[in-house]
Amino acid sequence: MVFDLEQRLQKSKNNILEIQSIMATWSKSPLYERASARGTTEKQTGGDNLLILSDLDERLNKRYREIREAGERIHNLVEENRQYLQVNANDSSISEYWKAYIEYIDEMITDGFYAIIQCDLDFFRQETDRKANPEALFQVLLEVHPPEMIFTPSIESNAPDGFADFIDGLIANSYKQSSLIPRLAKHLPHANYQPDIQEMNSLTEIRHEINERVQHVISKAHEYQRSFDRYAYLWTDDRKEFMRQFLLYGHVLTPEEIQQHALTGIPENPPTTAQFREQIDTYEAIYDEVEKIDPIQIYDKWFRIDARPFKQTLLNTVKKWSFMFKQWLIEHVTTSLNELQEFIQKTDTQLKRPVKEGDYNLLVEIMAHLAAIKQREQATDALFTPLKETIELLKSYNQDLPEEVHQQLEVLPEKWLNLKRNYVAVRQNVAPLQAQENAKIRQRLAEFDTIQAHFRERFKNEAPYAYDSPDAYRKLDRVNRDLIKQENELEKLMKSSALFEVTFPDFKLMKQCRKDVKLLKQLWDYISLVRYSMNDWKSTRWREINVEQSKLFD
Known part of the structure; x- marks a missing residue:
C-alpha cells in the first residue's frame, strides 16, 4: 500500500519535472535569429548578418506546432497526475486542493512562457543596444516612386505594413506563443496564458524600450530622406514642358513673368x-x-538604410x-x-x-x-x-x-x-520676263481697285443695314459668299505680288466689307433675340412674368 503510494507520488513528481522541462525547451532559443546563427548568410541580405526573414512563416508555424503539441502533452501529464493522486474532481471535499494544485502548475507554465517571451525580447533589446556595438539587424530600402521617395517597408506612422508595425508584429508573434496552450485551471478567467503575460510589467517595459529605439531610428531615417528633398524636382518636374519653355525663352518662366506678360505675351528668346x-x-x-x-x-x-535603389534611380x-x-x-x-x-x-x-x-x-x-x-x-x-x-x-x-x-x-x-x-x-x-509679269500684275491690281469700288457700292445696297430689312440672314449669306469670292481673288493677287516683288496696295474697301459682315451678323443676332423675347412676353400673363429671367443683357 505504502509502496504503491510512493510509486504514484514519484510518477507525479516526474510528470511535474517533465512539464518544467517542456516549458524550458524554448527559453534559451529566441524565436528569431541572425543569419550568422545558422553559420551562413542569406542572399537577401547581400551576405550581411541581418535578421533572417526569408523563412519567417515556416519558422513561426514550426514553433507554434511544437508548443501546441507540448500543450497536449502537458494536459495529458496533468490528467495522469490526477489519476496517480486518485483525485475525484467532482468531490467537493478535495476539489479546492486540486484547484490549488492546478494553479501551481498554471504558475509553472506561466513562468515558462515568461522565460520564453523574455528570451525573445532580450534578443531584440540586446541586438538594438548601440552600447553593445551590434551589427545591423534590420534594413529598409530607400526608393523613388514618383512623385515621392519611399522606404520599403514604410517608416510612416500610419502605414499599415510599416517598419514600426513590422517590429510590433514580430513581438506580437512572440506573445502569441502564450496563447497556444489552453489554461489548465479552467476555473480562472482567461482561456490561455497570454493575458497574464501581457500584464507583466517587466516584459512591457522591455517592449516599450524596444519601441522607443524603433521610433528613434525612424526619426533619423526621416532626416536622411529629407536631405534628398533638394533633388525632388528632378523626378517631379515635366521634362517636356521644361524643354518647351527653354527652347522658346531660354529659361523656365517664373509666375511673375507669366503675370507680367499676361496680355502682351512673353517675347520669345531662343537659347x-x-x-x-x-x-x-x-x-x-x-x-x-x-x-x-x-x-x-x-x-x-x-x-540600416540601403539607398542604392534610390541612388541608381x-x-x-x-x-x-x-x-x-x-x-x-x-x-x-x-x-x-x-x-x-x-x-x-x-x-x-x-x-x-x-x-x-x-x-x-x-x-x-x-x-x-x-x-x-x-x-x-x-x-x-x-x-x-x-x-x-x-x-x-x-x-x-x-x-x-x-x-x-x-x-x-x-x-x-x-x-x-x-x-x-x-x-x-x-x-x-x-529679269526681263519678271518685268513683263510685274506690269501685268500692276494692271490687274489697278483693275481690282475698280472692282472693289463697284463691289462696295453693291454691298451697301444689298446688305441688311435697315432694321426692317426682310430676309436679313439670307441677304447676309449672299453678300458673304460674294465677298469670299473677291477675297480669294485678292489672295491670289497678293501671292503673285509677293512672288514678283510688286508693291501690294491696301484694299481698304474689301476690309471694310468684311468688318461690316461680322458686325451685321452680331447685330441681327441681337435683333432676333429681342424680337423672340418680345413675342414671348406678349403671350405671358402679368402674374407669370419673371423679372430676373426677363433681363436680356447684364
Missing part, C-alpha cells in the same frame, strides 16, 4: 549654345554629386535630363544639315531649267525658288558657325556625331555659296 552648355553642365555636376553619395547609412548601429533621372539637351542638339545639327542639303540639291536642280518667254508656270516656279533662297539667306549665312560650336560642345561631352555630319559641314558652306551665285545669275536671266 544660345552657351545656355545649352550651362544646362548640361548643371546636370553633369549634379550627377557627379549624386555619385559621391554613400548609399548605406546605419543608425544606432542596428538599423536618381542617377538615371539626372542622365535623362542631361541627355535631353544633348539629344536636342544632336537632332538640331543633323536636321539642319540634312534639310539644307536637300534644299540646295532640289533648288539647284530647279534653277537649271531654262525659262522661255510665255512659259508662265515655269516662271512662277523659278520665282518661288528665288524667293525661298532670299527668305533663308540671312539665317543660312549665320548657320554654320553655331553648328560647328554645337558639334564641339557635344564632343566635349563624348557625344560624337556620325562622319556623314562632319562631311556635310565641310561641303555645304561651299554649296550654299554656289547656290547664291546661281541665284544672282538666274535672277538676271529672268
